Amino acid sequence: MNGLAMDFDLAHLQALSAVIEHGSFDAAARALHVTPSAVSQRIRALEVATRRVLVVRTRPVTATRAGAPLLRLARQVAALSADTAREMSLAGGVRLPLAVNADSLSTWVLPALAPLAGEIAFEFHREDQERTIGLLRDGTVLAAITSDGQAVQGCTVTPLGVMRYRPYVSRAAAVRWFGDGMTAAALAAAPMIEFDQADELQRRYLTAHAPGAEPPRHQVPGAGDFAEAVRLGYGWGMLPALQAEPLGDEVVLLDDDGGVDVALYWQQWGVRTPSLDAAAAAIATAARALR
Numbered sequence: 001m002n003g004l005a006m007d008f009d010l011a012h013l014q015a016l017s018a019v020i021e022h023g024s025f026d027a028a029a030r031a032l033h034v035t036p037s038a039v040s041q042r043i044r045a046l047e048v049a050t051r052r053v054l055v056v057r058t059r060p061v062t063a064t065r066a067g068a069p070l071l072r073l074a075r076q077v078a079a080l081s082a083d084t085a086r087e088m089s090l091a092g093g094v095r096l097p098l099a100v101n102a103d104s105l106s107t108w109v110l111p112a113l114a115p116l117a118g119e120i121a122f123e124f125h126r127e128d129q130e131r132t133i134g135l136l137r138d139g140t141v142l143a144a145i146t147s148d149g150q151a152v153q154g155c156t157v158t159p160l161g162v163m164r165y166r167p168y169v170s171r172a173a174a175v176r177w178f179g180d181g182m183t184a185a186a187l188a189a190a191p192m193i194e195f196d197q198a199d200e201l202q203r204r205y206l207t208a209h210a211p212g213a214e215p216p217r218h219q220v221p222g223a224g225d226f227a228e229a230v231r232l233g234y235g236w237g238m239l240p241a242l243q244a245e246p247l248g249d250e251v252v253l254l255d256d257d258g259g260v261d262v263a264l265y266w267q268q269w270g271v272r273t274p275s276l277d278a279a280a281a282a283i284a285t286a287a288r289a290l291r
Helices: 010-022 025-032 036-050 067-087 102-116 132-137 171-177 184-189 201-209 223-232 241-250 274-287
Strands: 094-100 120-126 143-146 155-170 192-194 217-219 237-240 251-253 260-269
Touching (some): 010 036, 010 067, 025 036, 067 274, 094 274, 102 120, 102 241, 102 274, 120 274, 132 143, 132 260, 155 171, 155 201, 155 223, 155 241, 171 251, 184 201, 192 201, 192 223, 201 237, 223 237, 223 241, 237 241, 241 251, 260 274
Parallel strands (some): 094 120, 094 143
Antiparallel strands (some): 143 260, 155 237, 155 251, 155 260
């Protein structure tokens, strides 16, 4: 270690990545076709070289704060190696881990990336747009669709557009709960559908239109299931147009003017690979239709 740069052994980086990905030294050893002792020795060699503890030896094994940058490096090197091998016709598909919010994944992202699926093995990590950034920061994914426009260190940011979420409800539920229109009293009484406990969309709309209201809440953690729950009359929920339009006249828009706008960004590691560039271009093209 010379204070300016450090050379890392590729096998050591592979061991670190495998241990975190598979959760244990034994599982990592099976994936790498070596012994658990060899994996342990490689991790230890990295820790000696960096003078840092890099993994928490629990179940599952996790990276420490000091280990996170090396984990990112390991996955960047793996991505570069896979793309190079593909260009040289030494291997088949390239694995590309991406973090995508559920609504985007179920509406426009899958069709956007489908033409690349024959050459790239996509590994989608579904997470709320406000939390996908954590998967990028800890090295789990190479790129993320996020609502955070502040670049993670070492990443580039590209604005994608805005998804507008508006309140919808089934026709039957509209008659039952919103007979007098979308009033603060109706919002306080009508059941509300949330994605999960961290879902802020409905709460933001509720706070703006019925401050202090605490209506009954259903939690439906799946983009398609969420829209289906709205259609079936569980309550009202915020949907983007791409999800609401297929439901046709089975649902009613409660508010013609109001809504919650969520700006989306594409963040990716600064490392450039053909597969990552191709995915970024496909996402940017498809995002032009966001509304």
